[in-house]
Amino acid sequence: MQFIETRGNDGQRAAKVSFSEAILNPMASFGGLYVPEYLPDLGRAFLEDHLAADYKTLARDVLAAFELDIDPDVIDEALALYDGFDDPAHPVPVTRVGDDVWVSELYHGPTRAFKDMALQPFGVVLSDLAQKRSENYLILAATSGDTGPATLETFKNRANVKVACLYPDGGTSDVQRLQMVTEDAANLKVIGIHGDFDDAQAALKNLLNSASFRAELKKKNTLLSAANSVNFGRIIFQQIYHIHSYLALVRQGAIALGDKVYLDVPSGNFGNALGGYYAMKMGLPVEKILIASNRNNVLTDWIATGRYDLRERRVVGTTSPAMDILKSSNVERILFDLFGAARTRELMEQLDNERCYALEASELDALQAVFAADYCDDDEGKRYIRELFDRGYLMDPHTATCFKARATHADKPLQTIIYSTAEWTKFSPTIANALTGETGSRDIDALQSISAEAGLPIPARIQALFDLPIAQPAVIDKADIESAVLAFL
Numbered sequence: 001m002q003f004i005e006t007r008g009n010d011g012q013r014a015a016k017v018s019f020s021e022a023i024l025n026p027m028a029s030f031g032g033l034y035v036p037e038y039l040p041d042l043g044r045a046f047l048e049d050h051l052a053a054d055y056k057t058l059a060r061d062v063l064a065a066f067e068l069d070i071d072p073d074v075i076d077e078a079l080a081l082y083d084g085f086d087d088p089a090h091p092v093p094v095t096r097v098g099d100d101v102w103v104s105e106l107y108h109g110p111t112r113a114f115k116d117m118a119l120q121p122f123g124v125v126l127s128d129l130a131q132k133r134s135e136n137y138l139i140l141a142a143t144s145g146d147t148g149p150a151t152l153e154t155f156k157n158r159a160n161v162k163v164a165c166l167y168p169d170g171g172t173s174d175v176q177r178l179q180m181v182t183e184d185a186a187n188l189k190v191i192g193i194h195g196d197f198d199d200a201q202a203a204l205k206n207l208l209n210s211a212s213f214r215a216e217l218k219k220k221n222t223l224l225s226a227a228n229s230v231n232f233g234r235i236i237f238q239q240i241y242h243i244h245s246y247l248a249l250v251r252q253g254a255i256a257l258g259d260k261v262y263l264d265v266p267s268g269n270f271g272n273a274l275g276g277y278y279a280m281k282m283g284l285p286v287e288k289i290l291i292a293s294n295r296n297n298v299l300t301d302w303i304a305t306g307r308y309d310l311r312e313r314r315v316v317g318t319t320s321p322a323m324d325i326l327k328s329s330n331v332e333r334i335l336f337d338l339f340g341a342a343r344t345r346e347l348m349e350q351l352d353n354e355r356c357y358a359l360e361a362s363e364l365d366a367l368q369a370v371f372a373a374d375y376c377d378d379d380e381g382k383r384y385i386r387e388l389f390d391r392g393y394l395m396d397p398h399t400a401t402c403f404k405a406r407a408t409h410a411d412k413p414l415q416t417i418i419y420s421t422a423e424w425t426k427f428s429p430t431i432a433n434a435l436t437g438e439t440g441s442r443d444i445d446a447l448q449s450i451s452a453e454a455g456l457p458i459p460a461r462i463q464a465l466f467d468l469p470i471a472q473p474a475v476i477d478k479a480d481i482e483s484a485v486l487a488f489l
């Protein structure tokens with residue numbers, strides 16, 4: 001299968017590229033993104049055939065339908081990383097938490113957030129390609145907390161790839177920061193910056209646009225790639241767990257094969273939701289995809305009105321920081337799939353230039369045929385955490401936002417699959433506050449109170465973070481980032 005561009009082709013580069021090309025060099029013409037030329041039709045027979053399949057078998061067969069230019073042995077090696085999840089036989093448990101409500105837990109990997117679902121295998125695939133081509137890559141990452149640890153973890157000590165990761169000092173949870181600054185490998189550099197996540201992201205953009213930086217990279221024979229969800233190498237792995245979760249409901253007798261379900265996704269950059277959309281287009285029986293947001297509710301307004309409007313908006317800090325995003329990058333892939341390249345380019349250029357676009361009425365109908373959305377503020381989220389805890393289920397603040405979207409939109413008597421994107425250990429002060437009312441706790445204290453309240457041990461891997469030496473102490477000003485990254489290279 002070949003990959004094409006969401007904003008059309010500029011005549012400067014190939015109009016179609018292989019999967020390898022699309023993931024090594026993910027920026028397409030006119031600032032667009034790569035997408036598959038078509039989506040395979042898996043159909044009902046595929047679902048039937050995989051009712052009893054384990055996660056890796058399902059993954060291998062979904063990937064095979066895309067006919068990627070990746071060696072099957074490499075795919076196997078990549079998927080074998082799911083064996084490092086809590087339960088190798090069930091890397092993604094799907095649990096019933098109420099009448100018609102299920103939670104698909106995507107956080108059982110090494111860094112305890114759903115980023116591992118895609119980044120774990122992606123690291124193997126990218127590093128293998130770099131080695132086979134004898135090329136060296138630098139991955140630059142700016143993180144609000146979960147992408148950073150998962151990117152570092154997957155590329156740690158892998159050949160031909162280096163990672164420089166910027167995080168806002170004071171802008172992540174203690175556990176997230178410790179997951180990064182305790183990473184000790186020669187190919188990893190972690191840099192705290194004075195500022196917030198937007199500053200980190202802006203600093204990264206400056207670096208990518210700096211001529212002197214690019215010239216230095218060239219001298220050092222290093223190419224740039226990206227590990228955020230603009231890279232299709234991540235999206236490809238994010239379709240699988242939607243199909244898996246559906247089949248898990250069939251296996252547990254909650255639905256018959258062919259019954260429709262709601263997929264309910266806590267959304268930021270829309271990678272997770274896009275994976276669900278593609279799964280639906282490939283034949284998964286889905287009634288609607290529910291898009292859950294926090295107070296940064298630009299997606300809620302977009303899906304309700306067709307207007308994507310950034311003009312009056314600033315990012316507000318919430319207790320679900322991985323969703324504190326206004327420019328949601330994978331929305332572009334939805335626009336492309338629904339309206340084609342010319343229209344996508346027009347809309348995205350409007351957004352860049354005027355900070356706003358509005359869909360036509362017929363376009364809005366097409367969007368609303370697939371998606372519905374709502375947002376949940378921090379207090380409502382806390383109430384859902386408390387309510388579910390009282391029913392015996394512990395969840396994180398990102399997952400909690402889904403319960404609001406479900407309450408608003410799941411109006412048919414169908415099952416809902418909520419995606420849980422982080423373990424309770426990553427956002428413990430908010431959860432401790434929801435459970436006990438305590439405020440201002442540091443992570444280490446909040447972990448202890450949740451542990452006592454829920455009768456759960458603090459996982460050893462999380463506890464150990466607090467005693468590991470700090471390998472990456474750097475916290476610097478934005479102005480010094482370029483020299484710090486070059487010194488690392």
Ligand SMILES: *Cc1c(COP(=O)(O)O)cnc(C)c1O
Pocket residue numbers: 113114115146147229266267268269270271272273322323398421422
């Ligand atoms: C990244 C992340 C999200 C948002 O996922 P997208 O694919 O960017 O929409 C939600 N929750 C958590 C915990 C995350 O780390």
